[in-house]
Each structure stands twice: as C-alpha cells, then as structure tokens.
Amino acid sequence: MAKAILAPRDGEAASFADRAYYAIREQIVTLELPPGAVVREPELTARLGIGRTPVREALRRLAQERLIDVYPRRGMFVTKVDVRDLARLCEVRAALEPEAARLAAERATQADLSEFQLLLREVRARRRRDARALIDLDERVHRAIYHASHNPFLVETLEEYYAHALRIWMVALTRTNIGAAVGEHAGVVEAIVRGDGGRAAELMRAHVEAFEAAVRDVLLAN
Secondary structure, X not given: OOOOOOOOOXXXXXXXXXXXXXXXXXXXXXXXXXXXXXXXXXXXXXXXOOOHHHHHHHHHHHHHOOOEEEEOOOEEEEOOOOOHXXXXXXXXXXXXHHHHHHHHHHHOOHHHHHHHHHHHHHHHOOXXXXXXXXXXXXXXXXXXXXXXXXXXXXXXXXXXHHXXXXXXXXXXXXXXXXXXXXXXXXXXXHHHHHOOHHHHHHHHHHHHHHHHHHHHHHHHOO
C-alpha cells in the first residue's frame, strides 16, 4: 500500500510533534482541511491521539510555513489558496528543482540509486492509477531527488514549496493530465542514474514549467 501523500520518509517522524506536523499538513495539503477552515487544537488533539504540546508545536511550525494563519483573539485558520501563488512558486521551483536534480546526479549514494531504480520501474509501469495515486508517485520521485542532493537546507526548502504547490494542484487534480506529467520523471531519473547532472537539470526545469502551465490553464478556465 502506498504511503499517504506527503507522509514522512522513513526515520523522519522522530517525535510526537513531527507526527502531528505531518498529519496536519497532510490534511491541509489534500484539502481535507480546506482553505479558510478554522483550526481547532482540541479537535486535532483528539483526532490524532497526540498531546496538546506536540500539536501546538506542529501548528506553530505550519504557521511559520504559511499554511496556517494565526489571528490574536480570533483563532487559527487554514490559509486561503491564491492561484497567483502558482506562478510565484514556479519561479522558485524552476530555479531550485533543477539544481537538486543536478546535485542528485553527482552525489547519489548506492542506496539512493537503488531507490531511483525502484521508482523508475514504477513510473514506467503501464498499470492504471487514479489521480491520487499518481500524485503520491510524483511526490515520492521529487522527494527522492531532493534527498539525494544531500543538502539538508535545499531539502527543507523544496519540501515546503512542494507542499504549497501541491495544495493548489489538488484544486485542479481531476482536470489535469497528471499521468503525462508523472511520466516525464522517467527521463529525469534516468539522467540522475547515469550521473548526467546537466541533462537531469534540463529535464527537471522543463517538467516543472510544463506542469505548472497545465494546472494554471485549468484553474484560469473556471
């Protein structure tokens, strides 16, 4: 069974606060907690089965990442989705994601390469997947590339921006050809496995820009 979208990679959720953070972020990004929704700490504590202090710490972290707005005397709310942010996020991701792919091609360990081979087989598989399963695969490929860069600052930055972008994509998920976009990862991963950082960066930039354009077209058509 596939992991939930944006679930922590193995070994990442080391504390109760981490577990709360990943669980709440999952609900926000997948729109289970929709934009503008009131965030009630007691409800989250009860639903997650985690104490108030770790949940509070997780909410503070999500507020720092601009996924939650905090208003004194009013409470906490899931931030609104602004379609204009898609272009702004694309500017950042188009600069940083190719660099992550280039570094992954140069620095990938044997463990990283084994993971890439598994992901490559999954991307190439011709079985039918629903949109959520495809998004899950997209997320796992991107995060494997981030981590293979072996630059923790780059990993943290890209994971934050990926979460923001994914929340916007979810609005258009059923009307976007996510299958074609996920298929583009094959070329990126192949280049990384070959150690061709230049080609990996080139293909990653093209992928980021093409998918953002496709989602933007869907959102602006409404």
